[in-house]
Amino acid sequence: MPDGTSVDYDGLIPNNVGLNDDSRVRKALETWHPGYIDWWRDMGPDGFQEALVYLRTAVSVDATGWAKFGFVRMPEYKWGILLAPAVEERRIPFGRHKGEPAWQEVPGEYRAMLRRLLVIQGDTEPASVEQQRHLGATAPSLYDLRNLFQVNVEEGRHLWAMVYLLQKYFGADGREEAEELLRRRSGDADAPRMLGAFNEATPDWLSFFMFTTFTDRDGKMQLEALAQSGFDPLSRTCRFMLTEEAHHMFVGESGVGRIIARTCQAMKAAGLEDAADVAAVRRLGVIDLPLIQRKINLHCSLTLDLFGSEISTNAANAFNASLKGRFREARLNDDHVLLNDTYPVLRLVGGAIARQDVPALSALNMRLRDDFLDDVAAGVGRWNNVIERSGIAYRLHLPHVAFNRKIGEFAGARFDPAGQPLSADEWGAREAALLPSSADGEFLASLMRPVQEPGVFASWIAPPRIGIDNKPGDFEYVKIHE
Numbered sequence: 001m002p003d004g005t006s007v008d009y010d011g012l013i014p015n016n017v018g019l020n021d022d023s024r025v026r027k028a029l030e031t032w033h034p035g036y037i038d039w040w041r042d043m044g045p046d047g048f049q050e051a052l053v054y055l056r057t058a059v060s061v062d063a064t065g066w067a068k069f070g071f072v073r074m075p076e077y078k079w080g081i082l083l084a085p086a087v088e089e090r091r092i093p094f095g096r097h098k099g100e101p102a103w104q105e106v107p108g109e110y111r112a113m114l115r116r117l118l119v120i121q122g123d124t125e126p127a128s129v130e131q132q133r134h135l136g137a138t139a140p141s142l143y144d145l146r147n148l149f150q151v152n153v154e155e156g157r158h159l160w161a162m163v164y165l166l167q168k169y170f171g172a173d174g175r176e177e178a179e180e181l182l183r184r185r186s187g188d189a190d191a192p193r194m195l196g197a198f199n200e201a202t203p204d205w206l207s208f209f210m211f212t213t214f215t216d217r218d219g220k221m222q223l224e225a226l227a228q229s230g231f232d233p234l235s236r237t238c239r240f241m242l243t244e245e246a247h248h249m250f251v252g253e254s255g256v257g258r259i260i261a262r263t264c265q266a267m268k269a270a271g272l273e274d275a276a277d278v279a280a281v282r283r284l285g286v287i288d289l290p291l292i293q294r295k296i297n298l299h300c301s302l303t304l305d306l307f308g309s310e311i312s313t314n315a316a317n318a319f320n321a322s323l324k325g326r327f328r329e330a331r332l333n334d335d336h337v338l339l340n341d342t343y344p345v346l347r348l349v350g351g352a353i354a355r356q357d358v359p360a361l362s363a364l365n366m367r368l369r370d371d372f373l374d375d376v377a378a379g380v381g382r383w384n385n386v387i388e389r390s391g392i393a394y395r396l397h398l399p400h401v402a403f404n405r406k407i408g409e410f411a412g413a414r415f416d417p418a419g420q421p422l423s424a425d426e427w428g429a430r431e432a433a434l435l436p437s438s439a440d441g442e443f444l445a446s447l448m449r450p451v452q453e454p455g456v457f458a459s460w461i462a463p464p465r466i467g468i469d470n471k472p473g474d475f476e477y478v479k480i481h482e
């Protein structure tokens, strides 16, 4: 039996799930592998498949020192199947089955619901790789290029993680779903990815850093909720994925922070104080702060849609079934069953935003979304610190949850980022100031030129304070022509 910490690293599929002794699942995964590699070559990072990239690879699930760094060609990356160590005698922490021993097999009555949760999570992982596949051509430095590829290979590993669960616990159905996960394509008219934000384009590096700040953070919240699951293999899988996910949000938040730092520095050097003087700021070859605000408005609202409707019976059912819990369930001070509790939800009542107490079980999406906003607000606060330290008078804000929504209570309603209702005419007049315009996109595209000399950075982004794995500033993170 695998002990949950030792990793078999030498085989085709590194793992700590005892694949060597599980010929049925090993065979299913080995059959799936060539299709995955084809997908990676077709839909993974365009133009860099032969480059040597300084990547971390998970080689253990030990909290201290689970990764090793080294130069790898991405198609040869070791995409392993790694579960966090089992918690001895773990009990289900919430829902109808609270207090029962955690399940090691799928309860028959929840099979369909669990399969759907796995497929939805699994679908997001390859989608983001597809969305980001052209960014290598315009990376602002080798450091950033490497970070992009690190995120990409780990999203690939997250796909493996979900495919393992499908193939191990769902037989022929699971194998079919695993094939479908390679068949759908981000933005494809006939076979799109399952969720809206994962069919949007990621055309430039500001979009990439915003995506990793906001949308990867939705991923973190979903994984946190699934890490509570009564189905123990899912809980252990998600717990290990979360260790990798932290780096994705670091890439996003520090990326935007470095763009802001560079903008403020260039404005100061040019004696420019007024952030609203966009033409003058853009002439400096940096990205104006109002455009960064519009990108926040867009990416935050797209990501809020991923949490689903504020009032949701699906979310209630998954919680009741002890399949999907809340953010930091164990730290919450209630009965973890929620049959008699309420939770305040923002609703659209007669065209106005109203706060209503609703049964807590039906409001779990809203609650996870609130936890998300708390988490991301801390990041925006750190961006504002960068601006404040530079002495420029400007503040970035998260948009109101009613702004620019396609799903839930505020779908299709017109509110500004401060939560004030707008008529259709007012929206039309203000849209270009609230969301990125095509002119913004052209401006960003004009800045996107590859910088591939070690230690050099594009005009519009500051270097990082420290290198990856403590490497020096001029380290050649990607050897493009080896």
Ligand SMILES: [Fe+2]
Binding pocket: 125, 154, 155, 158, 219
């Ligand atoms: Fe992921």
Ligand SMILES: [Fe+2]
Binding pocket: 155, 216, 219, 245, 248
């Ligand atoms: Fe991620």
